[in-house]
Amino acid sequence: MPKRWSEEIRKKYRAELLDLYVKRNLSINQIADLLKLKSNSVYDRLIRLDIKTIRNKKTGFNNQRQDVITPKHSSDLAEFIGILLGDGHITPTQITVTLGVKERYSHYVAKLISQLFGIKPKILLRTKRYHEVYFGSTKIVRWLIAMGLSSNKVRDQIGIPKWCFQYKTYQESCLRGLFDTDGSVYLLKEGFQMSLTNRSTPLLKDAKSMLELLGYSPSKISANKIYLTRRIDLSRYINEIGFRNPKHLKRLKSFRTNYGRFV
16 A cells, blocks of 8 residues: 655645656656666655656657657668568658668668668667668658658558659668568579579569669569669679679678689
8 A cells, every 4th residue: 555645745745746747748768767766666656646648749759759850851761661661661750771680781771770860770680590670750750651651661662752762872771671671693604693582563563674774783572672783784783783782792702712712
């Protein structure tokens, strides 16, 4: 049973919480830190003092944060869009990029997010060493949805946002993000081959068109894949677009070390 307050203490607590919680609009957690109390103790005081909780008006409620930046179109943003279209997932309040065992690449993605949106995302290590880079912001979620992205790219069969086609640098960066996440690099008898796998047909069609606009000769779409096989295309891709995913770079290095060739 809670300790009984004197009328003087009750007035003091009520005035204190009306100032902090209502007037200054601090959250329960912020008040708890300020008063050196547990969050549930602050909540109990609000209830006992008949002060109505107003979570929806608090900064950060449902990730309605004010510290996030909505970036302008850029090569970095185009690369992030490619990453999202590859390994990303959007919920109503959060953006997540699931990168498997790509630990070093997860730090690259986290740095890119920080530069674009002005916040520090979190990196979560799940079972089997899977890495997730994520941050919460309903503002950015709505902005990405308005851009044409979706919480389920396969179900909604989404493509690449049209603005990513605007400049050559945007196209190259978007493709880099896609190939770094949904791409594969593997050895053939005569050189190597790159593929891009995705179950959204419009996305593959857009990626194919983007490659063709840049002068590449990708294959037709087959079994949810497109390929780059011509030596001149592979050489150009490495030199002009390149990879940020260390996994692909490591494979290329092994091809040269073990077989004496890139292409």
